[in-house]
Amino acid sequence: MKLPTAVTIVIFGGSGDLAHRKLLPALYNLHVDHLLPPKVAVVGVGRKEMSDDDYRAFAKDGVTQFSRRPIDEAAWETFAGTLYFVNMSLDDERGFATLGARLDSVEHAGGLTGDRIYYLAIPPALFAPTVKQLARSRLVARASARPEPFARIIVEKPIGRDLESARVINDGIAEVFDEQQIYRIDHYLGKETVQNVLVLRFANSIFEPLMNQRHVDHVQITVAEEEGVGTRAGYYEQAGALRDMVQNHLLQLLALIAMEPPHSLAANVVRDEKLEVLQALRPIEPAAADAAIVRGQYTGYLKEAGVKPDSRTETFVALRIFIDNWRWAGVPFFLRTGKKLAKRASEIAVQLKNVPPILFNTNPADPLTPDVLSIRIQPDEGFSFEINSKVPGPHVNIDPVKMDFQYKAEFRGSSPEAYERLLLDVMMGDPTLFMRRDAVETAWRWVMPILERWDAESQTPLAAYPDGSWGPAEADTLIEASGRHWRKL
Ligand code: BG6
Numbered sequence: 053m054k055l056p057t058a059v060t061i062v063i064f065g066g067s068g069d070l071a072h073r074k075l076l077p078a079l080y081n082l083h084v085d086h087l088l089p090p091k092v093a094v095v096g097v098g099r100k101e102m103s104d105d106d107y108r109a110f111a112k113d114g115v116t117q118f119s120r121r122p123i124d125e126a127a128w129e130t131f132a133g134t135l136y137f138v139n140m141s142l143d144d145e146r147g148f149a150t151l152g153a154r155l156d157s158v159e160h161a162g163g164l165t166g167d168r169i170y171y172l173a174i175p176p177a178l179f180a181p182t183v184k185q186l187a188r189s190r191l192v193a194r195a196s197a198r199p200e201p202f203a204r205i206i207v208e209k210p211i212g213r214d215l216e217s218a219r220v221i222n223d224g225i226a227e228v229f230d231e232q233q234i235y236r237i238d239h240y241l242g243k244e245t246v247q248n249v250l251v252l253r254f255a256n257s258i259f260e261p262l263m264n265q266r267h268v269d270h271v272q273i274t275v276a277e278e279e280g281v282g283t284r285a286g287y288y289e290q291a292g293a294l295r296d297m298v299q300n301h302l303l304q305l306l307a308l309i310a311m312e313p314p315h316s317l318a319a320n321v322v323r324d325e326k327l328e329v330l331q332a333l334r335p336i337e338p339a340a341a342d343a344a345i346v347r348g349q350y351t352g353y354l355k356e357a358g359v360k361p362d363s364r365t366e367t368f369v370a371l372r373i374f375i376d377n378w379r380w381a382g383v384p385f386f387l388r389t390g391k392k393l394a395k396r397a398s399e400i401a402v403q404l405k406n407v408p409p410i411l412f413n414t415n416p417a418d419p420l421t422p423d424v425l426s427i428r429i430q431p432d433e434g435f436s437f438e439i440n441s442k443v444p445g446p447h448v449n450i451d452p453v454k455m456d457f458q459y460k461a462e463f464r465g466s467s468p469e470a471y472e473r474l475l476l477d478v479m480m481g482d483p484t485l486f487m488r489r490d491a492v493e494t495a496w497r498w499v500m501p502i503l504e505r506w507d508a509e510s511q512t513p514l515a516a517y518p519d520g521s522w523g524p525a526e527a528d529t530l531i532e533a534s535g536r537h538w539r540k541l
Contacts, residue, residue, distance in 0.1 A: 053480045056202075058091035058164040060155060061475075064182055065173030066096020066137065067107070070208065072114035074239075075173065076135075078471035080115045083131045084124065085468075087476055091165075093158045095136045097151060107137035120466045142174070142182050148189035155191070166201035168192075169478055173208055176217075180224025187228040195230045204478055206235045209300055211487075213290060214503060215496040222489050235478045236487035240301040242470030244459070245429045247485070249308045249400070250322075252427065252435065259425060260313070262404060264379045269422060270536055271385045272401045273305050275429075276393040280350065280519070281367065285358030292365045294347070294506075297389045299499045300487075303330060305429075306385060307491075309400050310375055319484040323491065330494040334374040338505050341512075343533070345502060346370040348515040348524040350392040364514055366506075367391045370527035386531050388538070392519045397541040398429035412440075412450060421452040426539070433467065434458040 061079070063071050082088050096107050112132065116123050138154050140147030159166055170186065172179055183205065186192045192203040207225065212218030225234055240246055253260055262268065275297060281288045288296065307326040314321045336344050348368035354361055368390030375385065404423040407413045413420045424438040436456040443449040459467060477485055506512050515524030522538065531538055 053482045055087075055089050055476075055480055056165065056167045057089055058159075058162075058167060059089050059479055060093045060095060060159055060164055060166070060168045061171060062095045062097060062151075062155065062168060063171045063173055064097050064142065064178075065171075067098035067100040067102060067110060068173055070173040071096060072110065073118045074469070074471045075171065075475070076111040076114045077119040078469055078475055080111075080119055080123075080128070080131050081121065081468065081472050082476060083134075084121065084127045087472075089479065091162055092134045093136060093162055093164055094134055095138060095151075095155060095158065097138050097140060099139070099141055101139055102137045104136050108132045108135050111135055120469055142178055142185070145185065145188070148185045148191065152189050152191050167203075168201065169204045169206060171206045171208075176210055176212065176221055179207060179221050180227075183225050183228045192228060194228070195233050202233075202481070203229070204233050204235060204481070205229050206237060206478055208237050210287075210291065210295065211236060211492050212496065213295055215493060215500050218493055218496050222493070226489075231489060232483070234486075234489070235474075235483060236489075236492060237474060238300050238304050238487050239470040239474065240304055240429075241485040241487075242472075242474040243429060244467040244473075245427065245433045246305065246308065247473075248435075249305075249427060253309075254313055263309075263402070265381050265383050267404055268380075268383050269403045269405045270383060270534075271306075271309060272399070272403070272531075272539055273302055273309070273385065273387045274401075274539070274541060275302060275305075275389040275398045276396060276522075276541065277389075277391045278393060278396045278520075280352065280392045281356050281359070283357070285356055289359060289363060289365050293367055293369045293389055293391070294499060294502060298369055298371070298387065299495050300492075302387050302389055303333075303495045303498075304487075305400055306373070306375075306387065309402070309427075310380060310385070312379070317484070319482060320488075322484050323488050327488070327491050327494060328377075329375060330491060330498065332375050332377040332380075333498050334376045335498065336371075336373075336502055338501065341502065341505055344372045344530075346515060346524060346526040346530050347506070347512070348390065348517045348527065350390070350519050351516050352392065352519045366514060368393075368515075368517060368523045368527070370523065370530050372530060384534065384536075386536070386538070388523060388527060390517075390523050394520055394522050395541070396431055399539070399541060400427040400429065401425070401539050403536075412448075420450060424539075432458065433460070 138151050212221050307329040310329045311325040314325045347366035350367050353367055370388040373385045402425045406422045420440055427435045434457045436454045438452050438454050440450045441453040443451050515526045517524040
């Protein structure tokens with residue numbers, strides 16, 4: 053897989069929030085690290101009236117505020133020269149002709165090859181119409197019909213709000229692009245710590261033999277956010293935590309920690325193995341739902357701007373999930389995610405079974421602490437292995453100790469942002485870290501019975517939890533019913 057000699061990146065929604073906070077800073081950092089192809093043009097497309105210079109100022113503001121490293125004036129100047137802006141409305145067919153002409157002239161002037169990446173940083177309702185217009189204006193072709201110059205498309209989440217709408221979006225895009233040209237982003241997959249899950253599992257001999265029902269008691273996956281809904285109520289009211297976080301990010305983390313070793317690192321081999329996990333998730337039947345899922349809402353949510361005063365949108369979900377395959381039979385996976393929780397902390401914790409009550413673990417009233425492998429995704433990136441040790445002294449007192457690895461202590465410099473890695477992968481044509489259509493739809497298929505139940509039964513419990521807490525008490529009951537406890541993060 054190698055970088056092309058030139059690429060044009062067209063960002064639909066180029067003057068929007070995602071471009072400002074994430075995409076332009078990511079491209080800037082790739083530029084600073086000399087990771088971009090030798091020739092690049094970044095063309096923002098949006099409804100705002102902006103000149104190229106206005107767009108450069110907009111980008112500079114984003115980079116200044118959100119880049120992981122401070123702006124360097126010399127590097128900025130060269131990067132700024134690659135930025136352009138085209139003002140158009142996506143429902144205007146003539147706009148696409150103008151865009152085409154502008155892309156041609158930018159590419160011609162810069163000696164670019166016409167290899168293009170289209171980034172859909174726009175609302176999902178506009179995905180299919182935009183793609184259709186691109187085809188109608190002859191700006192793209194199927195890779196199977198015309199492999200060069202390449203045209204690739206990046207699609208942001210949410211891909212639908214249920215299985216049906218996801219299929220409609222996927223069908224719309226498939227009318228124009230082959231699956232191999234489509235890069236569906238789940239930015240969690242671009243995080244360094246998430247990529248490290250496979251390395252930890254398959255580049256070490258110590259962990260993998262333990263990763264099965266013989267040795268693992270249960271797994272906990274937490275993605276906790278301190279922030280509330282902020283300014284995104286318009287979207288969030290239609291989504292809620294299950295759609296916003298579980299269907300994508302949390303199920304992807306689950307797939308990575310639970311998957312079988314792929315026989316190679318080829319994109320589709322890795323993605324096939326992840327898909328297997330999603331396919332093996334035991335459906336949560338309506339009758340079992342109350343014991344397996346807790347939905348909550350933080351107390352201040354109804355007062356947030358844009359939130360309906362009687363909103364029943366969940367801002368927290370906890371679930372108990374089983375994977376019905378040989379490796380994980382009977383091992384519960386506890387997942388929780390929420391907004392306005394006590395702190396920002398995301399972790400995957402694999403808790404091993406306790407030792408038998410022989411020699412050391414003999415007092416049932418005071419059992420030993422089970423061993424835990426904890427992978428900290430953010431913010432304190434790293435992992436630790438929590439094991440038991442004898443406390444020095446004349447008696448056999450045993451306490452848990454922690455073998456801890458921290459990225460910031462071991463590796464110098466800041467880790468690249470998820471979007472840097474993901475954008476680079478699209479340029480190189482590596483889809484490993486992107487969501488294949490079947491995975492997106494399988495995840496929706498699993499989530500659907502839960503959504504349907506919530507929609508049909510307006511009385512499904514919605515537990516309130518105080519802002520800044522660890523979620524509703526019901527979430528504790530969910531895990532404690534089986535004698536386990538959420539980890540303190
Ligand atoms: C997004 C969700 O996908 O992920 C947001 O839409 C959430 O609601 C965000 O806040 C969390 O991402 P991160 O990288 O800050 O953990």
